[in-house]
Amino acid sequence: MMHKIDIEMQLKRADCPTKVAKIVERTIKTIYPHYYPSGAVQFFLDLHEEQRIREATVEEEIYFAVIQGEVVGTGSIRKNEICRLFILPEYQKNGYGRLAGLELD
Numbered sequence: 001m002m003h004k005i006d007i008e009m010q011l012k013r014a015d016c017p018t019k020v021a022k023i024v025e026r027t028i029k030t031i032y033p034h035y036y037p038s039g040a041v042q043f044f045l046d047l048h049e050e051q052r053i054r055e056a057t058v059e060e061e062i063y064f065a066v067i068q069g070e071v072v073g074t075g076s077i078r079k080n081e082i083c084r085l086f087i088l089p090e091y092q093k094n095g096y097g098r099l100a101g102l103e104l105d
Contacts, residue, residue, distance in 0.1 A: 007067060009099050014062040014074060021050035023074045023086055030089040048084065056083070065096060072096050 014020050025045060032041045056062065060076040060083055073087035073096060087097045 007095065007099055009072075009096065010066040011063040011075075012066055014064050017050055017054045017057065017062075019064075019071075020062055020074045021048070021053050023071070023088060024048045024053070024084070027073075027086040027088060031092070053084075060084075065099075067091070067096065 025048070028041060028044050028048065032044055036044070053062070056076065056078075060078045062076040062084075063074065064071045065073040065075060065087070071088075072091040073085070075085040076083045085097060
């Protein structure tokens with residue numbers, strides 16, 4: 001059953017790879033240890049480190065997910081594939097990830 005999410009989200013082009021990397025790093029460090037062993041957490045940190053995000057801007061459109069003026073996460077698309085979607089820990093479990101995924105799609 002699909003639930004309607006009554007939230008207005010804006011996607012704004014991310015102009016700062018450093019800020020994107022900080023959102024990703026904080027989310028991985030906070031959430032991933034609950035689900036993955038430390039080696040896997042480090043793998044994901046390395047996979048999404050700032051230099052790789054900078055390199056991704058060549059092929060991906062990177063966005064900030066914004067709710068009521070607050071950046072709650074980041075996501076990116078390459079052609080018609082969602083490549084990276086991270087919602088900050090304090091904003092999780094509010095449907096923002098699902099909404100961002102729909103917006104990016």
